Amino acid sequence: MMSGEALFDQCLALLPLQAQATFRTMTVVVNGRDDFTLENYRRVSKGGEPVAIGPRAREAMATARADFIRLLESDRTQFIYGVTSSMGPRAKVTIPPEQQGAHARAFDFRGNWARGFGGGYLDERVVRGIIFARLANFVAGNSKAGPMIAERLAALLDGPLPPVPLDGEVGAGEVLPLSHVLRGLRLDELEEGEANPVGNGSPVSAALAADAALRAAPRLGRAERALALSAAAFGVPADAYAEELGELWGDTDEAAALAALRRHLSGASPGRRQAGQVPASYLILGRVLGQAHRAVAGLTEAARVSLRSVTDNPVYLPPDAAHPLGQALSTGGFHNAMVYPALNALAAVWADLTLLVGRHVTALRAADPAAGPGRELSALAEEARAAAMPTLLPAAVNDPQDDVSSPIFVAYRREATAAECLDNAIALLAGEAGRTLHAAGRRPAPPVRDPLQRARAARKGPDPA
């Protein structure tokens, strides 16, 4: 029987995310940077909840906006990128004071910007996440923009969102993907300093990190369950994952992996083999899964930091004793250097785990070489390894001013490919391990029976439980 709540959730899931929101009663209220958490990201992106700009955020933006205008009026010939100057490779071109208002109102980086195309599209949940992450730049007033812009951004989450192609989104900063994401944003009535923060900064990296991080932890859990099932099927002695090893190895991530393996193996039929008969691929599980814990934690931390970062260029700093009008500083905040390496590391871990899964299947089949998966696992491992080639800073140069680009989209796609390979490998391993257990008339530990049953159902195999 399905509960009413579960049935409601399933029916809701059939609707577009924005439409789902109309059936929900919750709204994420953002008052400051600390509200840009992974949990709030999940609520907005996957959960489809709307966002409201809270009163403290509105006040902070209004105050900062007034301060910024005082700074601008004090000297309209000072360099403020995008306000008193043109943009990108034309940054050294000065905008005369009398034209600065028109310059702001003429800004529209969406229609007139050449941008990427092809390669499929970002999932709608990620597009929602980018808009959520975009707001972190505004709520404390560092964007120079008044509350109206943030409210318009938040309102985008109440309607349908445009498709964002995956190819061709590599450039300095993240203006290319943002030009897709923000196609529906109203840009009328913009004033000086309010245009540039719409497309500057690095909210795309923050959102892609958060999206991948939220998917990575459950994936690691599934991998641990399947590998534990495999260990049970092979008959690995439980001591191989003993608690004491956590202290002797001295690493918290490996200790966590060992604990997960013990939890999944609790109550399983005792191992039948002596340690000398167990391949390395089983004995080293705690250490390889430990690396996966480390990589997931690294990406989660990158997402946590990035979501609440102020990355605009120029960034507005409020008045202080040394600068009574505040400052507008040109910075490199638009380049997120933390997320793509974290995605690289995760892709490599998924590739290593995919290879390990293949070794397990080989070991299981060696004892009972009946029909089962084999060749496809080699292919999956090779695909995952190809996807694990790291995404580095792009070698191509667009122009002498915008001379380094962001590789975030490439890293995101490679991690997703490696993850997909691992998902398929896990399903194959679960089926193979289940077949082995069934053939031996043994039972897995209770914690891994459910996923095994799911794998069986998918493969229409026998159910050992």
Added chain:
Amino acid sequence: MTVVLDTRDDFTLANFRRVCYGGEAVQLGEQARRALTAPGWSSAAPGEASAASTRAVPAAAAPADSGSAGSGGGYLDEALVRGILFARLAGCVSGHTAVRLAAAERVAALLDGPAPRVPSGGPAGPDDAAVMAAALAEVRRADLGEAERRALAEPAPCPAALAADTALRSRHRLESAQAVCALSIEAFGAPLGAYDAALDDLWGDAHEAAALRALRHHLDGAGTDGRRFHQAPVSYRIIPRVLGQAHRAVAAVEKAAATALRAVTGDVLLAGRILPNGGFHNGMAYPAMNALSGAWADLALVAERQVSALNTAETSGLPLNLAVPAAPMGTYAYGWAASGYVEEARAAAAPALLPAAVCDPLSDVLSPAFSAHRRERRAAECLDGVLAILLIVSSQALFVTGRSPAEPLRPLLSFARSVFLPIDGTGVRDLSADARSLQQALAAATITGRLVPAPRP
């Protein structure tokens, strides 16, 4: 000086440095000696001992011939071999493994003199088991039991020493990189707002904050006159974030090294029972070295972009190629040379993954640690090359405009010019040899922490 080893906590990066680079000997302390003579494995059931997991560890087919270079490629650095022997002792001193006092003392004694020669394995690199066999070839083992011999040969000290070697070199390399980038900022006249203290909190990352602090330290007292009125190219504004990523990668490899050096690996005896396990496989060191290779490659690319920016008059506002009339090409061709180093660094940043080939059904996963270490060293060498070029070009930019950098950067500039004089068109110089000396000096500083001119050939 002698490093006294009593417990696992004595296996620190600082002690690794003393033993491996300082050449100090080691001595097993009283606490370690007690642990190594306590009843232990000798009372374990023989059946248990023979069931130990080392079947899963690939054994060297035969003791390595320490008098040959294997399939070519020379020998491992002596410091690295000393590090492997040092790390071997870490797993022993607590008494958890089958290694007893006599065997441990024999390993310790190897650190009293020149380290054994260990073949580096040619282009494929060595495998961990063969390295252990070669490193321990001089240890008398005839009187040791089977479990003790296997415990000595267990290969986890290899990745531990490789990670420690990498960690020790990378911290100083990062410090040099920060100083060179700061000099480049001065040479270009980039606005200082991109390194403002407010960004520490606004970006909210400890590693990026550390990079920002380092840049501000080097730029302390830098003047605002004569700087660009508009923002600098991207490569100048993002350098704190790229250096922050390098800080993160260095911290990760330091953690991997510190953890691995004091880890007890191989089969262990606990409460009277032997625990076979996968401790022989280090899952932390090679990903950390991979990440560092990637960080070096990216840093090299950004440094190369700064070289281009300095050489390009339209971008920098400086004389074209920073040339003087007597040497009209100035530093132009160094931009090309930098591109070569960047491409090599990027190739070296391909990650070492778990090897796809299977050794045998039991040893079905091998370690990629040596491969990761070799690639990191190559990426680092290429970074040193680009940094040497950026140092040359920055020095030249200051020379042709008659400027001095901020006070904290003046010793670096003096050092650079002691190796590579500005190109003023006088005399005949081997600019390749001079630049190579600068690269070598940067590499040597990764161990010493001091930039001193490398000896001329």
